[in-house]
Amino acid sequence: MALTYEPISTTTLSSAANSITFSSIPATYTDLHLVVTTLGATGDYISIRFNGDTSTNYSWIIGGMDNTGTFQQKATGQAQGRIGNSMNSATIPTVTRTDIFSYAGSTYKTVNSTSGSDINGSGEVRVFTNMWRSTAAINSILLRGDAGANFAIGTKATLYGIKAA
Amino acid sequence: MGSTYSLISATTLGSNASTVALNSIPQTYTDLVLRFSLRISSGNPLNGYNLRFNSDSSAIYSSRFYAYDGGLYFNYDTGSNAFASVVANGGTSTAGAYTSAELYIPNYTNSSSKPFIYSEAAENNSTSAVSKISGGLYRNTSGITSVNFSNATFAAGSTFYLYGVKDS
Numbered sequence: 001m002a003l004t005y006e007p008i009s010t011t012t013l014s015s016a017a018n019s020i021t022f023s024s025i026p027a028t029y030t031d032l033h034l035v036v037t038t039l040g041a042t043g044d045y046i047s048i049r050f051n052g053d054t055s056t057n058y059s060w061i062i063g064g065m066d067n068t069g070t071f072q073q074k075a076t077g078q079a080q081g082r083i084g085n086s087m088n089s090a091t092i093p094t095v096t097r098t099d100i101f102s103y104a105g106s107t108y109k110t111v112n113s114t115s116g117s118d119i120n121g122s123g124e125v126r127v128f129t130n131m132w133r134s135t136a137a138i139n140s141i142l143l144r145g146d147a148g149a150n151f152a153i154g155t156k157a158t159l160y161g162i163k164a165a
Numbered sequence: 166m167g168s169t170y171s172l173i174s175a176t177t178l179g180s181n182a183s184t185v186a187l188n189s190i191p192q193t194y195t196d197l198v199l200r201f202s203l204r205i206s207s208g209n210p211l212n213g214y215n216l217r218f219n220s221d222s223s224a225i226y227s228s229r230f231y232a233y234d235g236g237l238y239f240n241y242d243t244g245s246n247a248f249a250s251v252v253a254n255g256g257t258s259t260a261g262a263y264t265s266a267e268l269y270i271p272n273y274t275n276s277s278s279k280p281f282i283y284s285e286a287a288e289n290n291s292t293s294a295v296s297k298i299s300g301g302l303y304r305n306t307s308g309i310t311s312v313n314f315s316n317a318t319f320a321a322g323s324t325f326y327l328y329g330v331k332d333s
Contacts, residue, residue, distance in 0.1 A: 005169040010332045035196065035332075037271050037280070064298070065231040065239035085300075092302060095271055095280045116282040116300020120227040120243050125282075125300035127231075156272070158195075158332040160169065 005033065010158040016040075017151055019144040022159045027104040027137050029161030034100070034141070036084060036157040037093035042149035046084030046096060049142040050109065050132050054079050057133045064126025071126065081130035082146060083113040085123075090152050092119045104137040169331045170198065176325040181206045185314040186220075187327050192274045192308050194329030199268040199312060203253040204320040210293030212255035214317035215247035216268075218279070218309045222246045228283075228301035235292060247316070248301055251285060256320075258289045263323065274308040 006029070011020050025032070038046055049058075058081040061074040084096035094117035101110060111130040117123045132138075143157060171194070174187055190197065205212040217226075226248050229241035242250060253264040266285035273279060283299040303309075312327070 005330070007169055007332050035271060035330075063231070065229060070231065070237050070239055092278055093271070093280050095269070095282050095300065097269060097282060114282055114284065114298060116229075116280070116298070118227050118229055118241070118280065118300045118302040120302055120304060123229050123241070123300055123302075125229055125231050125298055127298060 005160045005162055008159045008161050010156065012156040013151055013153050015153055018148065019142055020151065020155070020157045022141040025139050025141065025159070026161070027139070029104070030102065030164040031162040032100040032103045032138070033160040033162055034098040034157065036096040036098070036143065037155065038084065038087050038096065039090055039093050039152040039154045040087030040145070040149060041090045042145065043086045043088070044149035045082045045086055045146035046115070047080040047144050047146040048083045048111070048130070049080050050134065050138045051136060051140050052142070053132070053134060058130060060128060060130040062126055062128050064124060066124040067122050080146065081111060081132060083111065083128050083130065084115040085117050085126055087145065087149065087151070088117045088123060089119045100138065106135045108133050108135065109138060170328045173327040173329050178319060178321050178323045180321050182319050185319055185325060187312045187325060188310070190310050190327070191329065195272065195332040196330040197270040197273045197309065198328040198330060199325065200328070201266055201323070201325040202263040203266065203323045204263045205253050205255045206318045206320040207256040209255045210258040210289055210291065211252045211287055211295060212317055213249060213252050215249050215315045216251055217247045217313045217315065218303050219305070219307065219311055220313050221305060225304040226301065228299050230297050230299035232295055232297035234295040250299055251283070252287055252295060254287050254289060258293065259291065262289055270309060276306045279303040279305065279309060
């Protein structure tokens, strides 16, 4: 039977860190799947960059709800994408699942993400769609707080490769 | 390297059932994924039900969701005795229509509270349809050993596929 979801790499923070990086991503899969459980009480989004690209090649649209009601946001010409909710708690993780289809192909890259956080009285649930306007294969992924906040100890990120056959 | 999504159990209801229990979940995976196709045999086009972990009816569930049923809406609950912000196609919905849903529970064996993401799509070829995503929390530090459906009559043909995901 063909292998489907294969773990490429897992990082669990033993101390607070400004970012998590997946490097040397092999180009042998069809899609990538990222599962992130983030801790931190700084109210910062989870952002993503590919291949160290800090140019304004990212755009995104977000829909969902937070403590005040429904939420929608979009942006173009950004220096990073957004894939996950604000970090709401230092003890209860935000759960984010992200799919990057055809990451090694020669078209622009679309990234779909769902992120939920509930801490029994507040929280958010949102869907994020991003585009990275590059035709290069993705060989590295950097996750960081959107405004530079640290991920707290215990934050975990796992990158999976998915093969179509 | 081994495949990661491993099928733990596959359940298909041969007849209507008042409860569905996915028991004896091994504690050897990293995350759990439950994908199910569900219909409720009686009532309205859309009916609610209860989803619990470890048959736990303590008031330690909370969640918030964002949904669209022709209009956007949201809601949240705190201190509930079940994850109850869930609906499925009911007895008066379009024949043969089952709700598709997925529940993802990361780190289900650790000794912390259990956050989860849930998504459902209940289409009905009518005005009674909904698409919903939820973020939830089960405030129990024990590992999850069962997933339990109750508070409805679940229709024959409903299916439940439980997968374990390993991160290495």
